[in-house]
Amino acid sequence: MPFKRKLIQTGRHTVIILLGLLMLYPVLWLIFSSFKPNHLIFTNSSLIPTSFTLDHYVNGWKGLQGVSFGRFFGNSALISVMSVLGNVISCSLAAYAFSRLRFKLKTLWFSVMLVTIMLPYHVTLVPQYILYNELQWINTYFPLILPKWLAQDSFFILLMVQFIRGIPRELDESATIDGCGQSQIFFRIVVPLLVPALITTAIFTFIWSWDDFFSQMIYLSKIDLFTVQLGIRSLFDPSGQSDWGALLAMSTLSLLPVTIIFLVFQRYFLEGIATTGLK
Amino acid sequence: MKKMSTPLYGQQNKTAYLFLLPWLIGLFCLTLGPMAASLYLSMTKFNLLSPPTWTGLSNYVQIFSEDDTFRRSLGLTFFYVFLSVPLRLAFALLVAMALNKGIRGLGIYRTVYYIPSLLGGSVAIAIVWRQIFDGNGLVNQFLNWFGIAGPSWIAHPDYVIYTIVTLSVWQFGSAMVIFLAGLKQIPADLYEASDVDGASKLRQFFRITLPMLSPVIFFNLIMSMINSFQAFTPAYVIGDGRGGPLDATMFYTLYLYLKGFSFFDMGYASALAWIMLVIIGIFTAFVFLTSRFWVFYGDNQEGR
Numbered sequence: 001m002p003f004k005r006k007l008i009q010t011g012r013h014t015v016i017i018l019l020g021l022l023m024l025y026p027v028l029w030l031i032f033s034s035f036k037p038n039h040l041i042f043t044n045s046s047l048i049p050t051s052f053t054l055d056h057y058v059n060g061w062k063g064l065q066g067v068s069f070g071r072f073f074g075n076s077a078l079i080s081v082m083s084v085l086g087n088v089i090s091c092s093l094a095a096y097a098f099s100r101l102r103f104k105l106k107t108l109w110f111s112v113m114l115v116t117i118m119l120p121y122h123v124t125l126v127p128q129y130i131l132y133n134e135l136q137w138i139n140t141y142f143p144l145i146l147p148k149w150l151a152q153d154s155f156f157i158l159l160m161v162q163f164i165r166g167i168p169r170e171l172d173e174s175a176t177i178d179g180c181g182q183s184q185i186f187f188r189i190v191v192p193l194l195v196p197a198l199i200t201t202a203i204f205t206f207i208w209s210w211d212d213f214f215s216q217m218i219y220l221s222k223i224d225l226f227t228v229q230l231g232i233r234s235l236f237d238p239s240g241q242s243d244w245g246a247l248l249a250m251s252t253l254s255l256l257p258v259t260i261i262f263l264v265f266q267r268y269f270l271e272g273i274a275t276t277g278l279k
Numbered sequence: 280m281k282k283m284s285t286p287l288y289g290q291q292n293k294t295a296y297l298f299l300l301p302w303l304i305g306l307f308c309l310t311l312g313p314m315a316a317s318l319y320l321s322m323t324k325f326n327l328l329s330p331p332t333w334t335g336l337s338n339y340v341q342i343f344s345e346d347d348t349f350r351r352s353l354g355l356t357f358f359y360v361f362l363s364v365p366l367r368l369a370f371a372l373l374v375a376m377a378l379n380k381g382i383r384g385l386g387i388y389r390t391v392y393y394i395p396s397l398l399g400g401s402v403a404i405a406i407v408w409r410q411i412f413d414g415n416g417l418v419n420q421f422l423n424w425f426g427i428a429g430p431s432w433i434a435h436p437d438y439v440i441y442t443i444v445t446l447s448v449w450q451f452g453s454a455m456v457i458f459l460a461g462l463k464q465i466p467a468d469l470y471e472a473s474d475v476d477g478a479s480k481l482r483q484f485f486r487i488t489l490p491m492l493s494p495v496i497f498f499n500l501i502m503s504m505i506n507s508f509q510a511f512t513p514a515y516v517i518g519d520g521r522g523g524p525l526d527a528t529m530f531y532t533l534y535l536y537l538k539g540f541s542f543f544d545m546g547y548a549s550a551l552a553w554i555m556l557v558i559i560g561i562f563t564a565f566v567f568l569t570s571r572f573w574v575f576y577g578d579n580q581e582g583r
Contacts, residue, residue: 150305251403274460
């Protein structure tokens, strides 16, 4: 009996490991291929390069039309960081009102907020584009950043509302007795305790902004404003010849920031998904 | 909620609206306003250059009566949603159950299985995927070992959709993490009691695991469905960006994008967006309404 159990255990581990390798294979293929000389990328199916080169990184980094990938990375970083700040600040303000303050029409606004979570982006897409066009904000980063400063990712408001509800009210009440106003309660008591939820929001906002392709493509057409995603898409030519080496090298680099953030904040990240079901 | 003294209310009202101000501005300027505008535009012809001209329901009539691409893109999107969502959830549940057995190294496995979900939304992975399923890509090299000559999966109109589906199923990690959390909530004594009763593993799965997990399944189903209806990047990158080959990658969102931003038919694109909203609404409502027949919240808990 113990032998049989051990056998089953080993079998289960083997299956899980094999499936895991299969899952990682495409990513590994991307990374390893980016170090292979061009003529080996598609002919040599083994992962480990038989000869090794860094040329693709050097060539790829030069970018497009004289604009380097360094610029694209900087642009993506700027958009992502500004989005993170916007979401963290504006969503926490709204969440505090919804979870702690009493005001007229609270139920109505709260229901509206819940409904907007499910709204497909496309319903507001055309008028938003027209609005930004009127404001002459096409080919600026405002269309990508402004919605975050106006708390339009309602998902994070809900996440923080749930979190604040778990903070004991006694803390607020004793602070009120000590003479704190609402904004002091918010900054001195709620915000410090809200940090895990703020980190979860920050991580997801960063990753989603970094990977966002659709809105970047719609709002940005000048090459010096391009983001990493747009840069990679432009290196890639679906019909003809792409410089595959450069493409794979820059693709590998494009995955780095997201991976690093994930590995550093893994605990918050996976807990955030598990408890709130974020993506 | 405990009552606080009423005189505070007036003051809290003002403070609360200050806290809500950014969200409210966004709600009116970026969500409700644009929604109203989009509904109006959907009944006009508008190319961004000259002012919109009112055409009533003609966009909708045209979409439903003579637009073959609309029909194909809707059919393709349905096919994608109905194939990829159940597969993704089934994989997520299976792997979550395998990992839930007090296995050593859970953290590492969980990370490995999550990585595709983490990276899968990027253009880079879509390009890799395209390459893997290309005529002489990795999939066909693998099939060659067994003497099978595979087609070019991405160039063949009948097969390209499956390439996109596998990309989506591959990203089962986030659903899996949610399932794992759900599985941990199921009290172990339920299984022990049914072991004593001599219930088989299969019976335990259907009688304990599935019902106890149903709220999580419900949640995953809704989120997965809403996201899948809006899929864009994989179709855009794996296809040629214009829906080819032969409209086989013409996802609904891609069609909407092309109408609005390649042909600048903003009225038509708005009408397409509203139809999409209604369809997603119907499906979400359907899942919500049927949920009371299959979602089980436990005996002494109120529904969520």
